[in-house]
Amino acid sequence: MTQVIYTIEEWRTKYEEIKQLKGSRIGFVPTMGYLHDGHLSLACEAKQNADVVVMSIFINPLQFGPEEDYEQYPRDLERDVEQADRVGVDYIFAPSVEEMYPTKPKTTVKIQEITERLCGASRPGHFDGVGTVVSKLFHIIQPDTAYFGQKDAQQVAVIQQMVQDLNFPVHIVTCPTFREDDGLAMSSRNVYLKEKDRQEAVVLFEALQRVKTLMLEGERDVKTLLDEAQDVVSQAPSADIDYIHIYRYPSLEDISYIDTDVIVALAVRIGGTRLIDNMIVEVVGKEVSFRV
Numbered sequence: 001m002t003q004v005i006y007t008i009e010e011w012r013t014k015y016e017e018i019k020q021l022k023g024s025r026i027g028f029v030p031t032m033g034y035l036h037d038g039h040l041s042l043a044c045e046a047k048q049n050a051d052v053v054v055m056s057i058f059i060n061p062l063q064f065g066p067e068e069d070y071e072q073y074p075r076d077l078e079r080d081v082e083q084a085d086r087v088g089v090d091y092i093f094a095p096s097v098e099e100m101y102p103t104k105p106k107t108t109v110k111i112q113e114i115t116e117r118l119c120g121a122s123r124p125g126h127f128d129g130v131g132t133v134v135s136k137l138f139h140i141i142q143p144d145t146a147y148f149g150q151k152d153a154q155q156v157a158v159i160q161q162m163v164q165d166l167n168f169p170v171h172i173v174t175c176p177t178f179r180e181d182d183g184l185a186m187s188s189r190n191v192y193l194k195e196k197d198r199q200e201a202v203v204l205f206e207a208l209q210r211v212k213t214l215m216l217e218g219e220r221d222v223k224t225l226l227d228e229a230q231d232v233v234s235q236a237p238s239a240d241i242d243y244i245h246i247y248r249y250p251s252l253e254d255i256s257y258i259d260t261d262v263i264v265a266l267a268v269r270i271g272g273t274r275l276i277d278n279m280i281v282e283v284v285g286k287e288v289s290f291r292v
């Protein structure tokens, strides 16, 4: 049965017990809760590779802008515990905001350059909030391995940079994006979508598929690919494009002709709900492969 832990002290005691069992490895899945199958796929991956699986559920106020959905963000801890239990999560760490931030932190993490593009450009301060909370969670939980979803590929790049720069002894694993049958990437925010918006939301995935098809036909010009992707998204009447970009991955540097690994990333508001999706394209000579 999944055990819920609310305080840092409680976890530290548990951690000492776990580490006395020689060689036991802790796999960690940080989340903001309202779990769906995407989150659970990360937990399953952790379950396969670690002895003890810890999932955190914490909606981190530091990573939300003043106009964003911190207050409305969906919450249901009871349901989350049931779901986590189903896939064998051993512990849920669900601290309060006061537990994590008893006072306004004077020490925060600032990750430069790769945070200035894509979601970082649209959401100033977002990735510093993510870096700060993930750094705190790594110090608290002390996992051997942490699992993140490709759905938030820029977040993965940012965390990997932070782990490398600050020498966190944590191995980072990226798991594939888990999708609904029609291709929409699962997200806790999908509950905001009204029925008509839900149908239109598939254009993000369709835009990625269009880029994939063109690349398989040999197209490598970034502007051509982006124009095509934009055309696909524009077919949804409620779509309001925040960005569609292709950058080198994971550095997120500019590129105009694709001859190396890139990310195709987009953020689109559908009926007011901001959705993101991406595809990583791996390029070796003339060969391309896609992670979508």
Ligand code: AMP
Binding pocket: 030, 031, 032, 033, 038, 039, 041, 042, 147, 148, 149, 150, 151, 152, 175, 176, 177, 178, 179, 185, 186, 187, 188
């Ligand atoms: P969140 O609760 O949205 O902060 O997400 C927690 C973790 O789950 C992050 O590492 C996300 O990238 C990952 N995640 C969210 N949605 C998906 C998905 N559809 N497929 C795979 N991983 C996901």
